[in-house]
Every structure is written in structure tokens, then in C-alpha cells.
Amino acid sequence: MSVLFLLVFASIAVAGGFLVAFLWSVRTNQFEDQEGSAMRILHDDPVPNSNVSDNK
Amino acid sequence: MPSTDVILNTTTAGETVICYHCGTACLNRNIATDEKFFCCEGCLLVYEILNKNGLCDYYKLQNHPGLSQIKAGRQDKYAFLDEASVAAQLYSFTDGNHTVVNLYIPGVHCSSCMWLLEHLQKINPGITDSRLNFTSKELTVRFNLEKISLRSVVELLATIGYPPYISLDNTQDKKPKGNSARIYKLGIAGFCFGNIMMMSFPEYFSLTSGMEKQYTELFRYLNLGLALPVFFYCASEFWINAWKGLQQKMLNIDAPIALAILITFTRSIYEIATHTGSGFLDSMSGIIFFMLVGRVIQERVYSSISFHRDYKAYFPIAVSVLTETGTAIRNIQELKENDVVQLHHDEIIPADGMIVKGEARIDYSFVTGESDPVIKEKGDTVYAGGRQTGTELTICITKPVASSYLTSLWNHHSFQKNKHTKNNKESAVHVLSKYFTYVLFALALITGIFWAFRDPSKILPSVSAMLIVACPCALLLSATYTNGNLLRLFSNNGLFLRDADVIEPLGKIDNIVFDKTGTLTECNDKTALTGAVFSAEELASIFTVANSSQHPYSRALVRFLGKYPLQRVTSWQEYTGKGIEATVNGSRIKIGSASFLGIAPTPDHANVYISVDEKKIAAFRFYAGLRTGVPDMLRQLRNKFRLSLLSGDNEREKELVQSLFDSGGQLLFNRKPIDKLHYIASLQEKDANVLMIGDGLNDAGALQQSNVGITLADDINNFTPSCDAILSAGSFTSLPAILNLARNGRAIIRFSFFISVIYNVIGLSFAVQGKLNPLLAAILMPVSTLSIVLITTGLTYFAARLNGLGKQSKPEVN
Numbered sequence: 001m002s003v004l005f006l007l008v009f010a011s012i013a014v015a016g017g018f019l020v021a022f023l024w025s026v027r028t029n030q031f032e033d034q035e036g037s038a039m040r041i042l043h044d045d046p047v048p049n050s051n052v053s054d055n056k
Numbered sequence: 057m058p059s060t061d062v063i064l065n066t067t068t069a070g071e072t073v074i075c076y077h078c079g080t081a082c083l084n085r086n087i088a089t090d091e092k093f094f095c096c097e098g099c100l101l102v103y104e105i106l107n108k109n110g111l112c113d114y115y116k117l118q119n120h121p122g123l124s125q126i127k128a129g130r131q132d133k134y135a136f137l138d139e140a141s142v143a144a145q146l147y148s149f150t151d152g153n154h155t156v157v158n159l160y161i162p163g164v165h166c167s168s169c170m171w172l173l174e175h176l177q178k179i180n181p182g183i184t185d186s187r188l189n190f191t192s193k194e195l196t197v198r199f200n201l202e203k204i205s206l207r208s209v210v211e212l213l214a215t216i217g218y219p220p221y222i223s224l225d226n227t228q229d230k231k232p233k234g235n236s237a238r239i240y241k242l243g244i245a246g247f248c249f250g251n252i253m254m255m256s257f258p259e260y261f262s263l264t265s266g267m268e269k270q271y272t273e274l275f276r277y278l279n280l281g282l283a284l285p286v287f288f289y290c291a292s293e294f295w296i297n298a299w300k301g302l303q304q305k306m307l308n309i310d311a312p313i314a315l316a317i318l319i320t321f322t323r324s325i326y327e328i329a330t331h332t333g334s335g336f337l338d339s340m341s342g343i344i345f346f347m348l349v350g351r352v353i354q355e356r357v358y359s360s361i362s363f364h365r366d367y368k369a370y371f372p373i374a375v376s377v378l379t380e381t382g383t384a385i386r387n388i389q390e391l392k393e394n395d396v397v398q399l400h401h402d403e404i405i406p407a408d409g410m411i412v413k414g415e416a417r418i419d420y421s422f423v424t425g426e427s428d429p430v431i432k433e434k435g436d437t438v439y440a441g442g443r444q445t446g447t448e449l450t451i452c453i454t455k456p457v458a459s460s461y462l463t464s465l466w467n468h469h470s471f472q473k474n475k476h477t478k479n480n481k482e483s484a485v486h487v488l489s490k491y492f493t494y495v496l497f498a499l500a501l502i503t504g505i506f507w508a509f510r511d512p513s514k515i516l517p518s519v520s521a522m523l524i525v526a527c528p529c530a531l532l533l534s535a536t537y538t539n540g541n542l543l544r545l546f547s548n549n550g551l552f553l554r555d556a557d558v559i560e561p562l563g564k565i566d567n568i569v570f571d572k573t574g575t576l577t578e579c580n581d582k583t584a585l586t587g588a589v590f591s592a593e594e595l596a597s598i599f600t601v602a603n604s605s606q607h608p609y610s611r612a613l614v615r616f617l618g619k620y621p622l623q624r625v626t627s628w629q630e631y632t633g634k635g636i637e638a639t640v641n642g643s644r645i646k647i648g649s650a651s652f653l654g655i656a657p658t659p660d661h662a663n664v665y666i667s668v669d670e671k672k673i674a675a676f677r678f679y680a681g682l683r684t685g686v687p688d689m690l691r692q693l694r695n696k697f698r699l700s701l702l703s704g705d706n707e708r709e710k711e712l713v714q715s716l717f718d719s720g721g722q723l724l725f726n727r728k729p730i731d732k733l734h735y736i737a738s739l740q741e742k743d744a745n746v747l748m749i750g751d752g753l754n755d756a757g758a759l760q761q762s763n764v765g766i767t768l769a770d771d772i773n774n775f776t777p778s779c780d781a782i783l784s785a786g787s788f789t790s791l792p793a794i795l796n797l798a799r800n801g802r803a804i805i806r807f808s809f810f811i812s813v814i815y816n817v818i819g820l821s822f823a824v825q826g827k828l829n830p831l832l833a834a835i836l837m838p839v840s841t842l843s844i845v846l847i848t849t850g851l852t853y854f855a856a857r858l859n860g861l862g863k864q865s866k867p868e869v870n
Contacts, residue, residue, distance in 0.1 A: 004271060011254075023240055027236070031239070032189060033190050033191045033192070035190045036188060036190035040170065043167070043171050
């Protein structure tokens with residue numbers, strides 16, 4: 001039965017890990033701008049000498 | 057010379073082309089480069105800047121992402137940013153060199169905007185970095201003060217079509233920093249709640265008897281440990297609010313919650329310490345978690361709407377003051393008597409003054425509601441709040457800013473009144489929760505007395521159990537969730553409420569008072585030019601003449617005519633209040649009143665008459681037409697509400713609106729702001745719940761006096777005085793549905809109130825007998841909370857669908 005001690009503390013530690021991860025993500029403003037990042041990732045890095053072309 | 061009908065002139069070149077930059081239909085093909093057409097020089101300029109700096113990817117991400125540049129700003133509009141004291145207020149960080157500034161950019165709307173604004177360093181190397189928060193439309197720019205000034209940064213943004221919004225608001229109170237503290241609390245409460253719940257399972261299923269005692273004890277102490285942060289940290293706002301309420305001798309909604317949490321916690325500690333039970337820590341943390349969820353949702357809904365704005369936001373932040381040495385830029389708070397101020401076209405008069413030079417055409421529509429500009433000459437007095445619509449004007453300040461007419465209008469006691477006490481009856485939630493607390497105390501007292509005679513050992517368990525189980529959480533949540541949901545639904549449909557407290561009075565409305573100008577009516581395109589038919593060349597000449605004048609009629613004519621190349625003017629003379637006479641390309645053009653042209657007015661009393669060489673005569677009529685859909689909307693509304701109309705304008709358009717109002721309502725014209733206020737007050741004396749819908753500062757008193765004041769705004773980032781709600785003009789016609797939904801909202805709150813009362817009755821009936829066990833509490837409390845959440849959310853969406861407000865997407869915001 002003493003395995004229960006281990007399990008209980010292990011589960012709390014794992015859950016605590018996720019809690020810390022959550023608090024960290026809030027702290028680093030990852031919930032600040034949820035639309036922006038989704039768009040930013042689609043922007044290509046500037047290509048050198050990219051010529052101006054139409055999009056029509 | 058072929059004569060063409062004026063209506064056709066926009067399509068002179070056959071097929072219409074649209075502006076490569078902003079997508080507006082081009083009036084002609086005159087402005088073009090690289091085989092791309094532009095609607096105006098401004099758009100072309102933006103394109104050229106971007107092209108030069110290799111930023112044309114901007115156009116690849118979205119088609120025509122730009123904003124129309126037709127309305128260009130004045131050259132030195134941002135000169136006040138050169139003033140070190142003004143600029144310093146806007147910096148969020150500076151070491152004299154590296155500087156960070158946060159600018160609010162209302163024009164941000166697509167991923168192209170974002171891409172461009174984050175590549176500013178390519179246009180000017182003085183900018184090291186820029187980052188946009190798309191949700192809040194805030195751009196953080198890092199730049200080097202040695203290489204580029206704040207003014208240049210702002211002007212750069214304005215040139216590429218993203219002028220930042222800078223006003224006194226930015227400088228006077230900084231926005232409170234986020235709500236991340238509440239998110240921390242939510243995270244921790246959720247974590248603790250889940251774990252406490254898990255470790256309470258053995259207790260729920262009464263497995264503790266078969267278990268070794270050490271595990272029971274271990275779980276209980278772990279629960280206690282996990283409950284500590286919930287009790288001390290997550291619930292802190294309930295403690296603080298309850299304490300604040302008690303200090304003011306008020307029993308607010310947080311007081312019974314705080315009491316219930318306190319009693320639950322103490323009793324749990326007692327039970328655990330004395331080995332008599334496991335306490336109710338699971339219920340306690342669960343309730344705190346769900347209540348925090350409700351508050352976070354509610355806060356999220358309107359965090360993106362910068363709302364409460366006062367008149368200061370509409371005054372220019374600084375003005376040009378003429379001194380002996382030249383022109384200086386000064387903060388408006390620093391204006392003193394006898395300062396000589398120079399005003400440009402479209403600037404608001406910051407303080408009362410006397411005209412020293414120039415001719416004033418003051419648009420007092422913010423103050424009086426009258427839309428026709430007032431013409432004042434040298435020596436006349438002009439009042440704060442008016443907008444100069446002519447050209448340059450120099451005034452000498454006679455009263456400092458604080459004591460001016462507009463400020464005193466604003467400071468009228470009805471503006472000062474606390475909005476929450478405006479609806480003298482407190483909101484039902486507060487009344488019921490107060491009532492609830494007293495009933496609970498009374499019941500607890502009776503129970504205590506009863507057990508004192510029967511079995512004194514049961515006094516403490518039964519009374520404390522009552523206070524635990526009867527926590528008004530479910531009662532409170534029903535309002536929180538319903539209102540939170542309604543706020544979201546309303547804002548999806550273009551109505552932005554100041555806070556959730558507005559929903560309840562909105563549902564009680566029985567009288568609606570409309571402002572006319574700018575609310576029911578708008579200057580629309582229902583314009584007509586009748587009489588002689590002009591050639592394209594003559595139209596260009598007329599356009600040139602009208603374009604040089606700032607009179608609203610001229611502006612309307614310019615809008616109507618569209619875009620023509622400017623012609624060479626040999627003589628030009630404007631006769632105040634009469635018209636303009638000019639010689640263009642050798643022909644004499646007169647634009648003005650009928651008497652000015654020396655002709656008889658047309659039967660429909662056209663606004664403007666035009667003559668070319670005194671031979672070809674035409675009449676130009678424009679209407680302040682009703683907004684689209686308004687007649688239908690009024691017909692829907694008048695079955696359920698008593699409608700009235702208040703207008704600061706003259707009776708010119710009375711017949712336009714009269715048929716739309718039923719006989720019960722009143723149509724009042726030539727009302728001053730204070731009259732509007734009194735009218736609403738007189739309705740309220742007859743126990744009416746009045747909804748006022750207006751558009752501007754001149755209605756501010758009436759908006760404030762009414763039970764609910766809604767400002768109609770064509771652009772929700774636009775000018776808005778303090779009011780209870782902003783309705784975007786595009787959603788005006790959904791007003792009946794919105795009012796219906798608000799009514800349904802009240803019904804939903806009452807229904808879920810009823811459900812939670814039933815839960816409380818069940819819980820209390822066990823508690824008074826001293827039979828409340830942790831399992832029952834752990835089932836009853838979360839189940840009641842969850843079912844309230846589901847009921848309120850489900851019913852509000854259902855009600856919204858019924859009213860046709862469900863699926864609508866967010867209104868377009870420019």
C-alpha cells in the first residue's frame with residue numbers, strides 16, 4: 001500500500017509542473033495577443049532582391 | 057464639347073478601376089504608376105514609399121490592404137510632439153537615446169498591416185524594432201532618439217496610412233496593466249480544486265473506513281495544504297471587496313461569499329484537526345474556481361474595447377500659441393488668459409476666446425446640436441467645443457480651459473452623478489443577495505435556537521453547515537454568466553456596453569428617445585442636381601470652386617461631383633453666408649443661395665444653386681436622409697415602446713420623420729442640450745425607463761440622465777462621450793432585437809435564480825437538520841454551479857438565435 005504515497009506525490013508533482021508551465025506562459029505574455037502570432041508566422045522572411053510583382 | 061450627364065461621370069473611362077492601395081473605386085485613371093491605379097495622391101505616395109524600401113510584399117499578403125488616403129492631414133499636425141514635455145509623457149521608456157513608445161493605431165485590420173508595421177526599420181533605420189499587438193492594436197516602437205524624433209516616427213506612421221491615436225487620455229492616466237493576476241489566481245485555483253477533488257474521492261465513496269487511517273489523514277492534510285493558496289491568494293479579491301463594502305457599511309455581493317468561504321475553511325480546519333471529518337475544502341475551492349472563471353470571462357469581453365472616455369479625449373492635446381518670438385506649441389492645460397492661439401481647419405476650440413484674425417465658421421454641433429456652422433468675425437466670441445471648419449483662425453483666450461462653457465456643461469451635476477446610482481433601484485442581483493443574506497441569518501438564528509432546546513451539540517454543525525451550503529454562489533453566477541454572455545453577444549452585434557450593470561436597465565426600457573441629426577439621419581447620397589446639364593469641363597470648373605470652400609454645402613457638392621482635375625482660377629471671392637463667385641477657365645461660376653444668384657428659389661427649396669456664366673443654372677439638393685432601415689426599425693419599435701424625438705436642429709425635416717412616430721410619441725425640435733435633459737427627467741418622473749440614443753457631446757446630459765444612454769458611432773474607435781453603451785451605426789437597425797435580447801436576459805437570470813434557489817432549499821433542508829455530509833456538499837455545490845453555467849450559456853445563445861443575433865460576425869471596424 002505504501003506505493004500509494006509515491007503515486008500521490010508523483011501525481012501532484014506532475015500536475016504542479018503543468019501549473020508552473022501555465023503560470024510561466026501567462027507571465028511571458030503568451031496570452032496577450034492570440035491573433036497576432038497566428039498571422040506573424042505566415043509572413044515570409046524577406047527574400048533578397050525580391051522583385052515587385054503584381055498580385056492580381 | 058459632348059455634354060454628359062453628371063451621374064455618369066464616374067465611369068468616364070469605361071470600366072471602373074479600383075485603387076491598388078486601398079481598393080476604393082477610382083474616379084479616374086489620372087493617378088497611376090507602374091500600371092497600377094490609385095484613387096488619390098495619398099495612396100500613391102504610400103505605394104511609392106513602400107516600393108522604394110522594398111516593402112511591396114505588403115500588397116501580396118492581402119489585396120488592397122491600405123486605407124484610403126483621400127482625407128489627408130495637415131502638415132504640422134504632429135508638431136506638438138516636438139515639445140519635450142509632451143513627448144516625455146508618451147514614452148514608456150527612455151534613457152535619452154534608446155526610447156520605447158506605445159502607440160494605439162486604430163487603423164490596424166489585417167495581416168498586411170501587421171507585416172508593414174513590423175518592418176518600419178526598413179523605411180527608417182532610426183527605428184530599431186517595432187512590434188504590434190494585433191488584439192489591442194498597440195504598436196511598440198523602439199527607436200533611437202539621436203536618429204529620429206518621436207514626431208518623425210508618428211509622421212512616418214501617418215504617411216504610410218496608420219496615424220496613431222494620440223490624445224490627452226494617453227498622457228493623463230496610463231492604462232492599468234493587464235489582468236494577469238487574475239489569470240494566475242484562476243490557474244492556481246483550478247490546480248488546487250482538481251487535486252483536492254481527486255483526493256476527496258475516497259471520502260465520497262466512504263472508502264475511508266476500510267482504508268488505513270494514515271491515508272485518510274494524509275489526504276486530509278494534503279487537501280488542507282492545497283486549500284491554503286486558494287483561501288489566501290485566489291480568494292483575495294472577495295476578501296478585499298467584502299472588506300471595502302463593510303467599511304462603507306454596505307453588504308455587497310462579495311460579503312456573503314467571503315463569509316461562506318471563511319466559515320467553510322474554519323470548519324474544515326476544525327474537523328481535520330479534531331479528526332471528526334474531512335471538511336468541505338473541495339466545495340470551497342471549486343466554488344472559488346468557478347467564480348473566478350466567471351469574472352475572467354466577463355473581463356475578457358470588454359478588455360479590447362477602450363471605453364470610458366471623457367471630453368478630454370476630443371480636445372487637441374496641444375495648440376499653436378503665437379508669442380513674441382514666433383509660434384510655440386503648448387499643452388492645453390497650460391493655456392492662460394490672453395494667450396493668442398492659432399487654429400487650423402478641423403481643430404476644436406480649446407477654450408473660450410475672441411477672434412483676433414481670420415473668419416470663423418464654427419461647427420457647434422457637439423455643443424448645441426445645430427449642424428450648420430456659425431459664422432463669426434473679428435472681435436466675436438467663440439466658445440470651447442466648437443470646431444473650426446474654415447481656414448486659419450487666430451483667437452485670444454478669454455477664459456482658461458477649466459472654466460469654459462463646455463467644461464461647465466460637462467461638469468453639470470447630472471454628468472457627475474455616479475452611473476451606478478442613476479437607476480435608483482439597485483440591480484436585482486444586489487437586492488436579492490442582500491435579501492438572501494438577511495433571510496439566511498434569520499434562518500440560521502431560528503435553527504440555532506431550535507437546536508439549543510433540542511440538542512445543543514448540534515447548534516454549531518447545523519448553523520455552520522447552513523452558512524456553507526447556502527452560499528449565494530449559484531445565485532451570483534447566474535447573473536455573472538448570463539451577463540458575460542450577453543456582453544459578448546452584444547459586442548458581436550455592434551453594441552458595446554460600458555459594463556454588465558447596463559444590461560438590466562436595458563431590459564426594463566419602455567421609452568426610447570432619439571436624437572435626430574446623426575442618429576436617425578445621416579448626410580447620405582440621396583443628392584440631386586437638377587436643371588441645366590453641364591459639360592465635363594464645366595463640371596471640373598464647378599468642382600474647383602466648390603473644393604476651395606469649407607462650407608458643408610460645398611463639401612456635399614464636392615462629394616457629389618466626385619474627382620475632377622483642378623482648374624486654373626483667375627478670380628475667387630467668397631461672400632459670407634451667400635455664396636462664392638469665381639472665374640475659372642474664362643467662365644464665371646456662381647455657387648450659392650438663390651438670392652445670391654438673383655433667381656427665384658425652386659419649389660423644393662434646394663440647398664445650393666449653381667450658375668455658369670449666368671446662363672446655365674442648376675439647383676443642388678442634398679438631404680439629411682434617414683439611415684437605411686430606420687423606418688422599418690421604428691415601425692417595429694413603436695409597437696412595444698413609446699418613442700420620442702429630440703432634435704437640436706430646426707424643423708426643416710419634420711415631415712421626414714413625423715409619419716414614422718406614432719401619435720403617442722413627441723417630436724421636439726430646437727432643443728438645447730439642457731432641454732433634452734429636462735425632457736428625459738420629466739419622463740422619468742412618470743416612472744418611465746428611458747433609453748436615449750444620441751450621437752455626440754451635445755447629447756451627453758441627456759445620455760447621462762436617461763436610464764440607459766447609447767451613443768451611435770459610425771466608427772467605434774471614434775469620438776464618444778461618456779455614456780452607457782456605444783452602438784456602431786451599421787448595427788443600428790438591430791436595435792429592436794438587441795432590446796429584446798436584453799429583456800430575455802432578465803428572464804434567463806430570473807430562471808437560473810429560481811433554479812439556484814431550489815438548490816439552496818435542498819441544501820438548507822439538510823443543513824438545518826445537521827445532516828450535511830461532505831459528499832452531499834461536494835455533489836450539490838459543483839453540480840449547482842455547473843448547471844447554472846450550462847443553463848445560462850445555453851439559454852442566452854438560444855435567445856440570441858431567436859432574435860436573429862446569433863451567427864452575426866463582428867462588424868467591420870475601420
